[in-house]
Amino acid sequence: MNTSPAPSPRVVLYARISEDVTGEGVGVRRQLDACRDLAIARGWIVVAEATDNDVSALRGKHRPGYAQVLDLVRAGEVEFVVVWQTSRLLRNRRERAEAIELLGRQRVGIITVKGQDLDLSNAYGRGMAGMLGEFDTMESEVKSERVAAAAADRARNGRPNGALGYGWRKDGTGSAAVYVEEPEQGEVVRGIVRRLLGGESLHGITDDLNARGVPAPNSARWGKTSVRKVATRPANAGLRVHHAGRATETTYPGTWPALVTVEELERVRALLAAPERRTNGITRPGARKHLLTWGIGVCGVCGGNLRVGVKGNARHGTKKSLYLCAEKGCVGRDEASVDTLVRGVVMERLSRDDALDWLLGDDDEARRIGERARELRTRLDDAADQYADGVIDSRQLERITARLRPEIERAEHDHARANRSLDLDTLRALAGPQAGERWDQMALAARRAVLETLGLVVHVDRVARRGPGFDPESVRIAWRQG
Missing domain, CATH: 3.40.50.1390 (Resolvase, N-terminal catalytic domain)
Structure with a gap:
């Protein structure tokens, strides 16, 4: 045992x-x-x-x-x-x-x-x-x-879900605390938005902020991502977004002071989301280096985009840049000559007495499209509220979302195209006799923004005549407006 x-x-x-x-x-x-x-x-x-x-x-x-x-x-x-x-x-x-x-x-x-x-x-x-x-x-x-x-209750009452971040500070303690603008940071945010709408690039703004030693969020250096993020926050326009990116996304008025207007926020978000700025998340090559690449200049033969190539030998003084058809190589034209021609045509149009009215375009049309986009988004927000209140079930919300989302995306895309991407001060400065002087002072990115706002399309055709020299007849300039 x-x-x-x-x-x-x-x-x-x-x-x-x-x-x-x-x-x-x-x-x-x-x-x-x-x-x-x-x-x-x-x-x-x-x-x-x-x-x-x-x-x-x-x-x-x-x-x-x-x-x-x-x-x-x-x-x-x-x-x-x-x-x-x-x-x-x-x-x-x-x-x-x-x-x-x-x-x-x-x-x-x-x-x-x-x-x-x-x-x-x-x-x-x-x-x-x-x-x-x-x-x-x-x-x-x-x-x-x-x-x-x-x-959800905090969102409906316009209260932030945590700290607001760069541009504001909390004033007071406990339930009596409110968010107020932090003046220096608020001005930085407004400056970033104004400069983007004025045609400056994310790259240029980022370099300038770091060069001037402007404090960045979280005490780090500014990067293009942080500049973009700061510029496109709904909170900048005093908006409180609940369930961002979900089918139940809803927007409410916030209880903090706005740093920019809703219109400025919509314009800068449309500007930075524009497909011509990016290819698979990467800035398109040449977009910051040349005036007419990626969408502004097109091949007059096949309709493809233009790229810039180099011909000749720098050592022998024969090197020069050419606008080339990026798709099939149909055409090639001297870059400097085409840019000079475009400048002359644009400056002539901007020097006329009616230039400012022409630049502003049809604000009524842009406003109508914007109201349509907001109406559709409000209907989706109402559906989200009905789901939260138990009036409709999740299947009904999914059906409503599936129907309204594509309409909202189309309306917002049309609004972005109808809405000018440059701010009013920049447009005023360009209109009139001083147009040429102002143009020459602008950075390349700002010049591109002007041409995009004007809806300019430059068609580079095959030359009709043989012989040396630049043929201006081989370049057609068309306006999408007026």
């Missing part, structure tokens, strides 16, 4: 905290200490300790510590899993079902510091694990719903 004592059970300790604000892991350490004390008091052998800090179990995110526990269970290395409460281990429905099946098959029990121990080797224990886990899940979901409702 064997009278030797049974071996001590082997256990793994597991601790998890959903949200660790300080990042110091105090909560999981406290849970592990309690689990360790329990194991020592019962004379158990602790095989491993696993933790998941600042990880929610409800959302199904990967939990490395949890995965380690299951690996030990599968390998038959432990008889018990020790936790503070079952909610630390079994909160997600899918993971709970898988864990109950695995632990039951391996005859591994769950031991809790606070709560009921669970023997998963029998039906009663597995059933209790499922019921307790479901209550834990319900508790988490109710909390999430409260948090979501509070966030």
